[in-house]
Amino acid sequence: MRKALSGFVSKSASPLKTIMILAMALSFVVADAASSMAAKSAAIVIDAKTGKVLYSSDADGRRYPASLTKMMTLYLTFEALAKGRISKNSPVVFSANAAAEPPTKLGVKRGSSVTVETAILSMVTKSANDSATALGEMLGGNEANFARMMTAKARALGMRGTVFRNANGLPDPGQFTTARDMAMLGIALREHFPQYYGYFSQRSFLYGRQRINGHNRLLGRIKGVDGIKTGYTRASGYNLVSSVSDGDRRIVAVVMGGRSGGSRDSQMAGLINAYMPKASSSGGGVLIAKAGGGNPISALAKVFLPKHDAPTPDSKPNDDAVASLVEENAPAVEETTPVVQAKRVKTTAVATVDDVATARVAAAYAEPAAELDPVSTASVPSGWAIQVASSPKQAEAKAYLDKATKQAPSVLVDASGFTVAFDKDGVTYYRARFGGFGSKTAAWKACNALKKKKIECYAVQQ
Numbered sequence: 001m002r003k004a005l006s007g008f009v010s011k012s013a014s015p016l017k018t019i020m021i022l023a024m025a026l027s028f029v030v031a032d033a034a035s036s037m038a039a040k041s042a043a044i045v046i047d048a049k050t051g052k053v054l055y056s057s058d059a060d061g062r063r064y065p066a067s068l069t070k071m072m073t074l075y076l077t078f079e080a081l082a083k084g085r086i087s088k089n090s091p092v093v094f095s096a097n098a099a100a101e102p103p104t105k106l107g108v109k110r111g112s113s114v115t116v117e118t119a120i121l122s123m124v125t126k127s128a129n130d131s132a133t134a135l136g137e138m139l140g141g142n143e144a145n146f147a148r149m150m151t152a153k154a155r156a157l158g159m160r161g162t163v164f165r166n167a168n169g170l171p172d173p174g175q176f177t178t179a180r181d182m183a184m185l186g187i188a189l190r191e192h193f194p195q196y197y198g199y200f201s202q203r204s205f206l207y208g209r210q211r212i213n214g215h216n217r218l219l220g221r222i223k224g225v226d227g228i229k230t231g232y233t234r235a236s237g238y239n240l241v242s243s244v245s246d247g248d249r250r251i252v253a254v255v256m257g258g259r260s261g262g263s264r265d266s267q268m269a270g271l272i273n274a275y276m277p278k279a280s281s282s283g284g285g286v287l288i289a290k291a292g293g294g295n296p297i298s299a300l301a302k303v304f305l306p307k308h309d310a311p312t313p314d315s316k317p318n319d320d321a322v323a324s325l326v327e328e329n330a331p332a333v334e335e336t337t338p339v340v341q342a343k344r345v346k347t348t349a350v351a352t353v354d355d356v357a358t359a360r361v362a363a364a365y366a367e368p369a370a371e372l373d374p375v376s377t378a379s380v381p382s383g384w385a386i387q388v389a390s391s392p393k394q395a396e397a398k399a400y401l402d403k404a405t406k407q408a409p410s411v412l413v414d415a416s417g418f419t420v421a422f423d424k425d426g427v428t429y430y431r432a433r434f435g436g437f438g439s440k441t442a443a444w445k446a447c448n449a450l451k452k453k454k455i456e457c458y459a460v461q462q
Helices: 002-011 015-038 066-082 116-124 129-140 143-156 179-192 194-201 261-278 319-329 355-365 394-407 440-452
Strands: 042-047 053-057 091-093 113-115 204-207 210-213 225-233 237-246 249-258 384-391 416-424 427-437 458-461
Touching: 042 179, 042 261, 053 261, 066 116, 066 129, 066 143, 066 179, 066 194, 066 225, 066 237, 091 116, 091 129, 113 116, 116 129, 116 194, 116 204, 129 143, 179 194, 179 225, 179 237, 179 249, 194 225, 225 261, 237 261, 249 261, 384 394, 384 440, 394 416, 394 427, 427 440, 440 458
Parallel strands: none
Antiparallel strands: 042 053, 042 249, 091 113, 204 210, 225 237, 237 249, 384 427, 384 458, 416 427
16 A cells, blocks of 8 residues: 555645645544454353353453443442432533533533433433533542543452543543453442342433433343443444343343444344353352352453442542553554544543553544544444534534434434534535434435424435
8 A cells, every 4th residue: 555655646746635645545544543443343241140251252352332331420320329429319410511512412501400310311211421421520520530430440340451531431542441341340230239220221211391212222122131231433333231131040241343233233132042041040149259269250350240339439549540551451552653633622531641651542543534523523423324404603513413303303313413524615514414324225214204304304425
């Protein structure tokens, strides 16, 4: 490729053309780096009574968690509820930072509030990014502190391959996990907080006069599935953690990096059907992690899941401690690798970690350098999308997305809203689009449904 480019560049008469060609080449390199974690899917199935790994495929490979991140946000929320620090009716105030999060979101205005229970329900069903941020700020004082609490909790639970940088799973180059760690978190949620675990089986909830439907399509369709969480960004692919019970048997299964929501769900259904019969139907009881040897949970990379909640330290981990975690888990990157700034605009958790560690992670996991909305760059789905508006104002384009989501929630339940910038006659415009459609037919069908609700649109391939 380098030879071809050098030959082409040498024949280019214009310096501008040379610059454009080099920029294109760099974008390909960056795109390859960004998609490296999503190039291969990962999966694991664990017997939740014994800790035995029934199936594993790249279970320790580093992945972007996407909205699976909210599982840890909910873990810390349940911890605060159990310890009486907050109640289900405590108000969760939405800061400007929380209210500005991109969809999917509950859409609470700056300064307004909802109850803790409403925030929980919006996260387990709609996967609301604004609610996750608001809860994180409430529990941690600010998003950066809460991310430190999340990472500290992950270590306390034995999740060695995970670093959290925000409360909602929106793209951050320094935030990563593994399928094994997500399975452990799924088990911990059920074992440590059975009094709150029922939230994960919620398929919809009423917010005001609006019925908000959930994203987990396996609930009510696959026997025994009682949660837990879906997740998607362009970089992560389609993720899903499922807890399943059948009589005396219980498993937790994880699929990460699916190419579409449908294929991910099909893979999960196949794993459940294949490995549920192999789970233990006797002994074990609840998943217990005692200090003594011979515990079956040692199958989880010899990491013991505490029997009870592992308390979050009262003193938050400092920046140096988190920096060492990032450095410890950072992939090996050649020193000559060009560093591309992550496309996340607002200051995310642990902004003061060691610059070298951050740069190395950013170089390996940076998103393609494209003319996309900086807030949503890594969330832009590939494949087919629906465009509903175009505006010279980005805020206005986002308003179109919010309006369409409210007018047609059932049509856009699995779609991801984003904006794409483009120039015309020296003016920057923003296209308002919904992505995540696996085919042209699916996009057209959704667009026709929107038109019936008086929402103009057209399908376009990304």
